[in-house]
Amino acid sequence: MNGTDLTQTRRRWLGVLAAAPAGALADAWAREADAPSMRFLRAPETGLVMVRGRMGGTGRRFNMGEMTVTRCAVVAGETVGHGYVAGRDKRRAEMVARLDALLQMDGRRERLLRELVEPLAAAQADARATTARKAAATKVDFFTLVRGEG
Amino acid sequence: MYVAVKGGERAIDNAHRWLAERRRGDRAVPELSVAQVEEQLGLAVDRVMNEGSCFDPGLAALALKQARGDVVEAAFLLRAYRTTLPRFGYSEPVDTGAMLVQRRISATYKDLPGGQILGPTFDYTHRLLDFCLMAEGEAPAPAPEAPPEGDGTSPHVLSILDREGLMQQEEPGTAGERTADLTREPLLFPADRDLWLQGLSRGDEGFLLALGYSTQRGFGSTHPFVGELRMGEVAVEFVPEELGFAVELGTVPVTECEMVNQFTGSRSEPPQFTRGYGLAFGHAERRAMSMALVDRALREAQATGEATAPAQDQEFVLYHADNVQASGFVEHLKLPHYVDFQGELENIRRLRAMTAGESNAEAAQ
Numbered sequence: 484m485n486g487t488d489l490t491q492t493r494r495r496w497l498g499v500l501a502a503a504p505a506g507a508l509a510d511a512w513a514r515e516a517d518a519p520s521m522r523f524l525r526a527p528e529t530g531l532v533m534v535r536g537r538m539g540g541t542g543r544r545f546n547m548g549e550m551t552v553t554r555c556a557v558v559a560g561e562t563v564g565h566g567y568v569a570g571r572d573k574r575r576a577e578m579v580a581r582l583d584a585l586l587q588m589d590g591r592r593e594r595l596l597r598e599l600v601e602p603l604a605a606a607q608a609d610a611r612a613t614t615a616r617k618a619a620a621t622k623v624d625f626f627t628l629v630r631g632e633g
Numbered sequence: 634m635y636v637a638v639k640g641g642e643r644a645i646d647n648a649h650r651w652l653a654e655r656r657r658g659d660r661a662v663p664e665l666s667v668a669q670v671e672e673q674l675g676l677a678v679d680r681v682m683n684e685g686s687c688f689d690p691g692l693a694a695l696a697l698k699q700a701r702g703d704v705v706e707a708a709f710l711l712r713a714y715r716t717t718l719p720r721f722g723y724s725e726p727v728d729t730g731a732m733l734v735q736r737r738i739s740a741t742y743k744d745l746p747g748g749q750i751l752g753p754t755f756d757y758t759h760r761l762l763d764f765c766l767m768a769e770g771e772a773p774a775p776a777p778e779a780p781p782e783g784d785g786t787s788p789h790v791l792s793i794l795d796r797e798g799l800m801q802q803e804e805p806g807t808a809g810e811r812t813a814d815l816t817r818e819p820l821l822f823p824a825d826r827d828l829w830l831q832g833l834s835r836g837d838e839g840f841l842l843a844l845g846y847s848t849q850r851g852f853g854s855t856h857p858f859v860g861e862l863r864m865g866e867v868a869v870e871f872v873p874e875e876l877g878f879a880v881e882l883g884t885v886p887v888t889e890c891e892m893v894n895q896f897t898g899s900r901s902e903p904p905q906f907t908r909g910y911g912l913a914f915g916h917a918e919r920r921a922m923s924m925a926l927v928d929r930a931l932r933e934a935q936a937t938g939e940a941t942a943p944a945q946d947q948e949f950v951l952y953h954a955d956n957v958q959a960s961g962f963v964e965h966l967k968l969p970h971y972v973d974f975q976g977e978l979e980n981i982r983r984l985r986a987m988t989a990g991e992s993n994a995e996a997a998q
Contacts, residue, residue, distance in 0.1 A: 490878055498868075498881030530719040532871050532882065533814065534688065535726040536912045538826060540789055540889060542803025544726050544812045545827040547834045547912055550688035550869065552721055552882055567873060569883030570689065611733055614866075615785030616778035618735050621751040624744075 496586055496600045500579045501568045503603045508578035511599045515591075521581060524556040524563060527573035555580040562587050635968040656701050670694035679886075679915025680704050684956055685711025686816075686835040688885050688914050705837070705956050712957050725870040725879055726806070729863070729889045729912070730789055736916075737863040739790045741893060747787030752864060753916075790861035791891050794906060801896070801907045824947050829931055833924045834912065836954030842919055844944040845926035853930045853942030860893040860908065864916050888913045890921035894929055907932065 500508065512518075531549040538545060553576040555566045564584025566576040582599070585591050657664065671678055671694035681693040685708040693711060700706035736752025739745055751757075753776075794800035813828040820832070833841060848855045866884040873880065890911040898904035909929025911921035927944050934945035943949050953959060 494878055494880060501881055501883055528719070530721045531687070531715060532721050532869070533723045533816070534869055534885070535724050535812070536729070536830075537726045537803075537806060538830065539791075539803040539891065539908055539910050540729045541805075543806045543810060543827060545830040545834075546723070546812060546814050546816075547727075547831065548683065548686040548688060548914060549715060549720075549816075550724075550882075550885060551692070551718070552871070554721065554873070556875070563875075565873065565876060565880075567871060567880050567882055569869065569885070571691070611785060612781075613778070614733055614735060615781040615783075617776045618750045618752060618785065618865075619781035620777040620779035621736075622748040622779070623751055624749075 492596070493583070493586070495604075496596065497565070497567070497579070497583060499600050499604045499607065500566075500582055502607055505572055505575045505578070507603060508575060508582065511595075512578050512581055515585060518581070518585060519559045521557040521559040521564070521584060524558045525554065527553055527555040527566075527576045529553045529571045529573065557581055557584055559584045634973050635965065635970050636972050638969050656699075665698060667691065667694045667698055670697050676916060677702070677704060679913075679917050680838060680920070681707040681711060682914045683917060683920060684708035684835060684837060685715070687711050687715045705960050709957050709960070721873075722871065723812075724882075725872065727867040727869060727885075727887065729867055729887065731786055732863060732865040732867050732887070732889075733785045733884075734787050734863055735865040735886075737787055737861065737865075738859070739861045740859040741861075742790060742793065745787075745790055745793075747782065750787075787863075789891070791893065791908065794860075794893075799905055800893075801902075801905050820951060822948055822951075823935075824951060826928070826932065826935070829947065829951060830910065830912075830924075830928060832951045832954055833927055836924075837956035837959065838917075838920045838923070840954050840956070840959075841923035841927060844930075844950065845923035847942065848926050848930045848944045853933070853944045855894055855926065855929060855933075857892040857894050857909070857926060857929065859922065860891040862888070862890045862918060862922065864888040864918070886915050888915065888917045888921040890918070890925040892922070892925040892929055 529551060530553075532552045533549050534547045535544045536547045537543065550569060551571050553566075553568055553571055553573055555573070555576040557564045557577070557580045562584050564580040564582070564587065566579030566581075566583060568576045568579055582595070586595050586600070671690050674694075674697065675690075677697055678690050678693045681696055681704055682688050682690065684704065685693065685696065687693075689711075692714060693707065696707035696710040696714075697704070699710060734747075734750055734752075736754060737747065737750045739749065743749075791800055795802070813825065813831065815828065815831050815835075820828070824832070847853065849857070864886065866886050868884050869882045870879040871882050872878060888911075892909040892911070893906045894909065896902070896905055896907045907929065909925035909927070909932065911924030911926075911928065913920045913924065927950060930942065930944040931947060931950065934940040934947070940946040
């Protein structure tokens with residue numbers, strides 16, 4: 484994998500992991516019993532990110548309001564793992580950082596992508612599909628009969 | 634002016650203990666959990682997150698429980714909490730065009746690409762109290778499903794008018810553009826649209842609703858159409874400095890409204906439609922629609938240089954929209970003003986004595 488591909492793949496796994504349930508992340512970490520020892524580069528910390536929108540959905544930016552975000556960084560040898568997750572769950576941010584470090588290691592990446600990231604991504608796609616199906620069930624065709632007042 | 638006072642600790646402590654007892658209510662009734670508030674009073678949670686200007690459903694639910702359901706007090710609690718947290722930075726602008734749509738309607742086009750999606754709405758309900766909800770029954774069956782046309786995203790309706798050139802184009806954003814931030818700099822006038830959209834985003838829903846309503850009733854001439862109202866999840870991306878690329882933090886539900894208004898043209902611009910824009914956390918249609926009406930009113934005033942109605946007056950709108958500030962100033966009147974009042978009391982007595990003196994003098998003549 485070259486640098487650009489790796490960045491794209493890493494972007495994806497960080498997004499998938501950030502949306503994963505805490506239990507799934509903890510279980511995945513527990514399965515990596517032979518993981519190298521890691522120390523905190525930045526202990527889990529909760530803060531705020533100001534969420535931005537665009538005027539009219541497409542125009543200039545504006546600040547809408549903040550959201551809570553928790554981040555963590557761990558280091559294993561030369562490898563630094565980062566976790567950035569919405570909300571205040573410090574353990575979840577830590578798990579994402581640890582798994583991010585493992586996913587950057589050549590010997591583990593392929594297996595973890597296959598056994599952890601892809602199944603999580605599939606579950607997230609399923610949840611999206613369920614929402615889309617519920618929305619589709621409420622799709623209406625209005626027939627214009629008589630003009631209403633106002 | 635209020636004055637500092639000392640003492641009263643025991644009374645204050647006892648008052649707060651009574652408040653805690655009241656908050657709990659009848660002990661024969663099971664206590665409400667924060668998770669129950671979050672799951673089952675979601676629209677109150679959404680309002681608190683908007684007015685508290687902080688997306689965190691768990692904290693907003695806790696604030697509601699602590700505030701005994703007072704949404705303005707809950708928003709205050711959330712605002713106070715957010716001041717204890719460091720700011721990591723600004724997100725990438727959310728892409729509402731890529732929203733996983735739960736609801737999406739237009740009052741301007743009957744047949745839209747992607748269709749009219751009603752979603753979980755109060756619209757078309759009969760507004761009759763449902764006594765079934767008073768009885769402990771079984772959970773409702775899961776909502777019905779149907780095969781979707783695409784992946785659950787839909788293009789913005791107004792892009793149809795955009796393509797014909799009949800919609801005033803939004804100014805495109807540029808990479809280095811400066812974006813005002815009310816939480817970092819004071820509110821100065823004249824405000825530009827980025828600043829007022831932020832002010833409206835965290836504004837009191839009742840105030841926004843009343844202002845929006847006033848524009849419909851003739852205080853600021855608008856004849857608006859809901860070009861599109863949509864609600865669903867959008868991804869929030871953030872670029873951590875140490876990574877240098879955008880990562881997805883998670884998704885947040887938002888409601889977006891685009892109001893369309895006719896504009897008959899000017900010397901420099903052809904007749905076209907212009908828009909007002911509203912965006913809110915969660916499912917908050919009344920808020921997003923009201924915000925869009927007020928945004929349009931403020932844009933009109935900015936374009937013409939003339940504010941003829943309250944909703945077009947930037948200072949009136951932005952100085953009074955924030956309910957944390959507003960309730961702070963109104964409610965501070967409860968604090969001891971003994972010295973001030975003593976001064977006024979003496980003044981009134983003196984004036985009355987003077988008047989009485991004059992009357993006596995007149996009577997003597």
